Amino acid sequence: MAAFPARLFLAFRLALREMRGGLRGFYIFLACIALGTGAIAAVNSVSSAITQSIAAQGTTLLGGDLRFELNNREANAEERAFLDGLGTVAVSTGLRSMARLPDGADQALVEIKAVDALYPLYGTFKATPDQPLPQALARQGDAFGMVAAPLLLDRLDLKTGDRLLIGNTALIVKGSIETEPDSVSEGFGFAPKIIVSREALQASGLIDTGSLVEHAYKVRLKQGAPTPAAVEEQAKRDFPDAGWSIRTSERAAPNLTENIRRFSQFLTLVGLTALIVGGVGVANAVRAFLDSKRGVIATLKCLGAPSAVVVMVYLFQILLVCIIGIAAGLVIGALAPWIAGYYLAQYLPIPADFTLYPRSLALATLFGLLTTFAFAAMPLGNARQVPATALFRDQGFDRLKLPAWPYVAAAALAIAALAGLAIFTAYDRRLAMIFLVAMAGSFVVLRLVALGVAALARRSPRLSSPALRLAVGNIHRPGALTPAVILSLGLGLTLLVTLSLIDGNLRRSLTGTLSERAPNFFFIDIQRDQLDPFRALLARESPGGTVTEVPMLRGRILAFNGQDVTKMQVPPEGRWVLRGDRGLTYATELPRNSTVTQGQWWPEDYKGEPLVSFSSQEAEQLGLKLGDTVTVNILGRNITAKIANFRKLDWQSLSINFVMVFSPNTFAGAPHGWIATLTDHGASAADEARIMRSVTQAFPTITSVRVKDALDTVNELVGQLAVAIRAAAAIALISSVLVLAGALAAGNRARTHDAVVLKTLGATRAMLIRAFTYEYLLLGLATALFALLAGSVAGWYVVSQVMKLPSSFLPIVALSTLVIALVMTIGIGLAGTWRVLGQKAAPVLREL
Template sequence: MSAFLPRLKVAFQLALREMRGGLKGFYIFLACIALGTGAIAAVNSVSTSITRSIATQGQSLLAGDIRFELNNREATSQERQFLDALGTVSVSTNLRSMARLTDGSDQSLVEIKAVDNVYPLYGTLKTEPDQPLADLLARQGDAYGAVVAPLLIDRLGLAIGDEMLVGNARIRITGTIVSEPDAISEGFGFAPRLLTSRDALQATGLIQTGSLVEQVYKIRLTQPAKDFEAIRADATKTLPNAGWSIRTSDRAAPSLTENVVRFSQFLTLVGLTALIVGGVGVANAVRAFLDSKRTVIATLKCLGAPVSVVVMVYFFQIAIIATIGILLGLVIGAIAPMIASYYLAQFLPISASPALYPGALALAALFGALTTLAFAIVPLGHSREVPATALFRENGFESRGLPSWPYLMATALAILCLAGLAVFSAYDRRLALIFLVAMASGFVVLRLVAVGVAALARRSPRLPSAALRLAIGNIHRPGALTPSVILSLGLGLALLVTLALIDGNLRRELIGNLPERAPNFFFVDIQRNDLDSFRAILKDNASNGQIVEVPMLRGRILAFNGTDVAKMEVPPEGRWVLRGDRGITYSEAIPENAAVTDGQWWPANYSGEPLVSFSEQEAIELGLKIGDTVTVNVLGRNITAKISNFRKVEWESLSINFVMVFSPNTFAGAPHAWLATLTDATATPETEATILRAVTQKHPTITSVRVKDALDVVNSLIGQLATAIRAAAAIALLSSVLVLAGALAAGNRARTHDAVVLKTLGATRATLIRAFTYEYLLLGIATAVFALLAGGAAAWFVVTQVMNLPSSFLPTVALSTLGIAMVTTIGIGLAGTWRILGQKAAPVLREL
């Protein structure tokens, strides 16, 4: 130990002294580490900002301390007594319906929210004009006041003060909604908001038997410090059959929080890809730097410096440079939430005040440090192998094997720590493991691709073109750039192809082939006594259309095999089934768009114990099997049914599909409405408008949803997500480009020698440019082929196995990838080569 500390001090002093010349040779190193670290820090900082804002603004986002939701019914006197005992109760009713012009010329789907006079309990509803809500919603003559989203005014061509019809009631627009405190906790809506009074809703006549209505009871607790879990447990114990969904202000928007966390994990993995791709740049930069220092290393050895001191000198330098890069990345991560708040504040509850998130920054710094270690140790190990004779003759790292075992062990340990951190910090650890396996496989395959390309070049026939022969020789000669170029660009391009194919397939399903086979309309809340008239309207206006009708109820899953689902560990992909109420139906026959994959369908006129058919994919995700029992609460009654069979459901068809289909005897005598679809491939927009107008005028309480309008909303959301994903992918691709530039720079010394020798032997500059162009072109094609195959396989897995959608190869993605590979390799390659071709021969020849 006494000898080690002085050596450490000397090594540190030498490292600082040698760095006085600046950071030349390390700019790509810096950029790679800063980009990857900054991407991870930014994504996690923004995610933390959103999730913490949701947690701290829970009361405002929920507009209460605790929220009880009932579907298709109001609370009974006993249930209301229980709620009133907790504190001040605000009641609101949510449903979808149609708002139409008074002359019947146009209509629009709206999300109606009817509130009482104490809404909101927390937060502020901002309107234009800024007047008390009671005044805005007051009845004036035979019209009820309402404030609406500006989008509704634009769609129907109305203005403040105009009137419209909703159901059987006349509604006057008294203002527009600027911000709604509990909009996020209420969930995503396909239609613009219409906020009115509960008296107005009652006058519409929309609430009928079986109508899809959410009755929401928000409470400001008399004792705010009371334990939420105790209230939940008390509600379940006191009223076990209520079937209400309970949400508390500490988890005001669980779906949003979960989606933000999952999406941020995905972007973190993309950022980690950029960091690992940058790690290749780190290795190239360290190798090139140490290669340029071979005479310095040889001199230190000639002067008696121990090998350990030599290694520590350059380890300290690499550590200092990496620290600077990590700090630059952390600065990016620190300011990212402030920039994001400017754009996201109108959509998400993100804090606009400056704030640092140490946890997110520390995680990014750790990723950056481990990546540097994982990729820098092996080149450092090679530095100790530089002989003292390198001082007297040209000798570098060209012919090198593996370093000694301590360096290999240290590299393996750094890689294991990096992988462990990726898995440990992941929300979905299975996804993180798949990512790590894919990355490791990518490195192995890229190395094999490089070996294969070199082997093909070595065995290629002799060609008449001197430039082409020279290019092929450059691909397989010792010290060739082939492994560096293919590895540098391959991972980034493969990621770009993967994301482009996922985005393309998703859009193709939603706005490509899907509208051709999806229904034109969904019709909701059809009462039994309106069915005949409703059918007649559709047949008169769409004689070629196919009408499908099914009974529909709402139910919430409470238990599987008697075990409360709230106490079960459910995989993330299956949680949506248990979140809130689900649409359910009953049927005597197997639905036309489904097929039984396991078990048996119940016979006709079945009258035994309640049976249920469960969607196969969701059953697998929830760990269910044939014979298990499912307990659902429907209209305040708990019903337990046995799983009789599993069905394969084509959700992507947008036809009428349900997770659960029950035997008809299960709901004998239960009041319910009907759900219907109309599919007519020949219908024009004018025909659809006529159908919509006819149904709305004749049956104002029936809610009509035009599928194209819903798809437009979904497509807009997907477009916003795709923008974020493409930005992350661009960072990974930029890292690849930087690494490629670094790899080419690392080979500049050898390229300079080659160019000088060839020019001395009579080669012209034009010949050399053609040769280098051919070389980069061939390497670009090889890299593009790998990216297409690897990216196509990864996209197929995500689309078919994760999204459960059909996957197809998109030629435009292939062509664009090929173009990017060509432009990048040839452009960067020639940019570096141009300077090489201008080198004077004499100084180089003297060193040979």
């Protein structure tokens, strides 16, 4: 046993001595590891920065220690007494409405936030020009003060002192919103925000029976009060029918946190793709390096060095280089949150100061080490098999087979550990498993594609052109570049094609297909006494339009079959149904855009127990079946209904759709408003502007939403997300380029021998350049065709089967993929081959 430490120390010394010559041969290795590790470290560090910042600033982001939210009603006397007993309570009210200029020249959809004098309980609100918020919102004669988002001021060309109308009251612009401490916890809005006093909102007449209004009660706990978690439990116990949504400062923005974790996992998996693709580059770089050291390996064996010592010498060198690459990647990851803070601080709670996130950096380090070991084990096993006779005759790795089984087993264990780490650390482990299976399948398929291309080349007819004949022969000869090129570029290009097709189809649906099928307008908060004059106005302004109207209430799902939904294990795709309040309706007849898939629709004169029709897709995700019961809270009252049937909905039509439709007797006597759509595909932009202006002026309390504007907002958001996704895909593509360069470097010795022999036999440099160009052109075309096929199938599946949107092939993606593949293979191939063509013949011929 004493001999092992001595051998280990000797191997370490030899490794350090040999590395005195620098890192030549390891640059691609370094770049692959640094790039993949850096991507994973950066994504996870930024995610940790945001989530930890949300947790650390919970009270500020939430606006209190606890937040109680009620929809469509205010707290009753008993509930308000309970809240007041906890400490200081600040009340705010939120809703959407139309803001219009006094002369009726223009209007815009706005998010209204009405606050009281105690706002904010935590944090600091700041406006430009700087002034106390109560002073800015104070009443001035017949109008009230307001502060607005800069976007609204720009859109309506407003400045300080100008007037704006909402509902039945006038507002005076007192400034623009610069810092709103609790904006993150209130979620994403489709319209710019204005902040007014609660007195101003009451005077506007916008709050009426059935209005879609959110009342938030933010509590600063008094000294000696129970913990927020204890208060939450007490509120649920003492007021089981209140129907309020309760959040504590520990969960200030749960939706944002969950979305960031999801998106971070997606980007982490893309980064892992880059690292695994880079692992192929690691294997090529290690193989090329060890191949260049075959004389040294043979010399060590001639001097009596055991094979184990030889392996340890180069294992130490590989690990040292790996550590350098990981360190470079960790620097990128450590700087990422600091850099992101300058760009995301206005949107997300991310610290602008420099902070390290050890868990994220440690995770990236583990991924980097496991990837290196997984892809270096096999070449190290080949190095062990280099015989001492290689010192006297050229005998490299090209003639060696698989290494001994311990090295194959070590590589398999490292890959299994890499997969286990990816699954264990994933937010959605099912998605991580699917990704890993797809990655393994991609390696197998790409290997089969390479074998197929080589087989086709082998069976090609004899060509008259010597250069082309040589290129085809190079594709199928032993030690050909075919597997390395197709594997390296195939993964990166397939990922790029998939993401490009998803992005392109999503944008096309938002701006084309969906907008063509969708209604022109949604109208919200229509009161019963407004229905007839509202219909008459639309008939006059849009004679060719179709108006659809349905009653609408808001309710929160509390239980399925009596089981609290907060204690149920729900798959991620179905959680949105249980998150917050849902729009609810009742109907006598089956809605026009629905089809019953199971069960029966109730009769028109049905008077029995409450029944509900549930969307079939969402019901399947939630594990519901016919006869199950659903308990919802509406206006502080719990209602339990039995599922009578399931419906298939056409969500892509963007028409009025509800997850749940109840039998009419369920909500007998419940106050509610109406929602309507106007569909007039012949209306121009000017017609739509006129219709919106007429509705806003005649019914200032009705909210008009132009669907195209909403789609434009979503499209802009998708574009911003696409930037991050494309950046991650670009990293994977860069890794592919590095792998390709490494593959060329690994084959340079064989290429040099071929070039020297051919030139000795009379081949000119021009002919060899043509031959290599043809070879890289054919390989690039084959890789591009595979990437187009595989990426198109993957993109179609995500768009049509997951997103349930129409999918189409985009020719520009095909053309760009083809160009990228050809430029990379030909350009990088010739760049690496140029030095080979300049080698002198004599030194090479002496080794043959």
